[in-house]
Amino acid sequence: MCGLTGIVSSKHASVDERILLAMRDAQRHRGPDAAGLYLGQGVGLGHRRLSIIDLDNGRQPMVDEAAGLALVYNGELYNFPSLKAELEARGVVFRSRCDTEVLLRAWQQWGEACLTRLVGMFAFAVWDMRTQRLYLARDHLGIKPLHYGFTSSGDLVFASELKGLLAHPGVERRLDPQALEDYLALGYVPDPKSIYRGIFKLSPGHWLSWHAGEPEPVPRQYWDVPFNLAADMTADEGAVQLRSLLDRVVAGQMIADVPLGAFLSGGVDSSAVVASMSRASHQPVRTCSIGFDHGGFDETAYARRVARHLHTQHFEQRVGADDYALLDTLAAVYDEPFSDSSALPTYRVCELARTQVTVALSGDGGDENFAGYRRYRLHAWESGLRARLPLALRKPVFGLLGSIYPKADWAPRPLRARTTLQALARDDVEAYFHTVSTTSAALRQQLYSASFKRELQGYSALAVFRAHAKRAPTDHPLLLAQYLDLKTWLPGDILTKVDRASMAHSLEVRVPLLDHRLVEWASSLPPGLKLRGSTSKYILKKTLEADLPHDVLYRTKMGFSVPLAAWLRGPLARRSRDALLAGAIAECGYFEPAVLDRLVRQHAAGRHDHSATLWSLLMLDAFLRHMQQPAAAAPAGPARRVVAAGAQP
DSSP states (O other): OEEEEEEEOTTSOOOOHHHHHHHHHTTGGGOBSEEEEEEETTEEEEEEEOOOSSTTSOOSSEEETTTTEEEEEEEEETTHHHHHHHHHHTTOOOSOSSHHHHHHHHHHHHGGGGGGGOOEEEEEEEEETTTTEEEEEEOSSOOSOOEEEEOTTSOEEEESSHHHHHTSTTSOOOBOHHHHHHHHHHSSOOTTBOSBTTEEEOOTTEEEEEETTSOSOOOEEOOOOOOOOOSSOOHHHHHHHHHHHHHHHHHHTTOOSSOEEEEOOSSHHHHHHHHHHHHHOSSOOEEEEEEESSGGGOOHHHHHHHHHHHTOEEEEEEEOTTGGGGHHHHHHHHSSOOOOTTHHHHHHHHHHHHTTOSEEEOOTTHHHHHTOSHHHHHHHHHHHHHTTSOHHHHHHHHHHHHHHSOOOTTSOGGGOHHHHHHHHTSOHHHHHHHHHOSSOHHHHHHHBOHHHHHHHTTOOTHHHHHHHHHHOSOOOHHHHHHHHHHHTHIIIIIIHHHHHHHHTTTOEEEOGGGOHHHHHHHHTSOGGGTOBTTBSSHHHHHHHTTTSOHHHHTSOOOOSOOOHHHHHHTTTHHHHHHHHHHSHHHHSSSBOHHHHHHHHHHHHHTSSOOHHHHHHHHHHHHHHHHHTSOOOOOOSOOSSEEEOTTOOO
């Protein structure tokens, strides 16, 4: 895996090499094995490499003066052998066996049309020397990150991580009020926004191009999840197809010239990947698990059971229930506020895995593909109730009942009548948005100061879901919820969490369940093969019945989480009070002090569970404090430097 960066001058002027170096080496953790730099007329490209395939070749930037192309690339192309063979049949001669050269030649042969031929995870930049045009592209699902924006002087800059852009002195650190609203609602900043005005994330399945003097580029989509339902597929037929597809995808992602293993939580998705790896490998698969010394959050017993069943070489580490010490570390890792508390154990399992392997496969994507989240079942049930009455009637009646019914945070979700009544007063999109929100719209409005509300100008994070729903290829309640997750939660939370936590330890994580061909196939499944009665991920579990113990497949889902509520009533209570009432949160002017005080007191007293909101605010406080720190000084010089003909050295 790698880190890339670049600068394109708006005036065709020479790029400041020291600034480019600072941007590149701010991402050293993404590529500790090698570094490179390319300087051309009006452009500079930087790259840090984590060597995975063809360790002696494939250094970047990869430059072909004769073809007029320079490439920096982060990711893995799993179909590069077949692409290479196709290109060789067209007369292309290769000098290495790495996928970087295959990508360069594919672009040379087909231009942006090559994107529809790629299978893998990737983010890359191509500089066309002849047309003086930059191209940026990101993989289908957004597994690999790519940020871009403009400096105060109009230069276009890009980098794998925000910290790469922020190392440029011309990039302004102005918070985007809408992005902050998105964060407080969802716990992350969804694509294409970043927390900063004028800095964007290239959305999954998109590419863009830019030439100096042009307006801000408009990204173009080359792929989307289709949700074209297959006709009359039986469960047995689906299981046969899924097993074959999964084995093909997993085997394709096990290619590496460095040690390779897998995360194993003991859940269905990671167990499915490890079972498939075991079938493809002649050696025991190396697996890694993290557990908490808190019974309600520890799945290691199941992970050990699966490891024994599949005869893996298993490594395990237990984390204390007070592992919240990583809070400030995570602010530096994620570069913008990020409140998924499972980032803590994810950071630890990546730390453990890196002691054994350089590449790890994970089970991420199984819940989104096969309807594994509990919220899908609840949403489908509520949607059925909503369909029986028109919104014009539901909204006033159930809205009123929901407002006067007592709040019961302590009760199981199906018994929280107030929550259900409020959900019935909404349409499907707003109801699902409310379900996945970490802080409700009503509470956010109470929290925000009058001045911050003026900055928002009526904007609500619900607009993110409305925009995606408008473009959705389906209106089926379950499939629409999956589509919304694939466009928001998956790239914004899950994949961001894993990418930054793994790259912080120079570990490459591959996600076979997010091979876009498998995602397309899963989206074609009839809803009844995903969610059948109370059984989620029905088709995946049926496929695995011959490989895994029944009680592993059909046990209650736990999730990869930490004891937030207990922390915030115990060891983190004082820190949360100090941060929210006297720290950066209190000083930023975005929030009402009295409401912050009320939330802290109510949670500490056990009257309400405000843990999700309090944790979001704590992570925002850590981000604001980290944001105030000065950028690191530029390094002395590059490890590898290429200067284009005619460029100023």
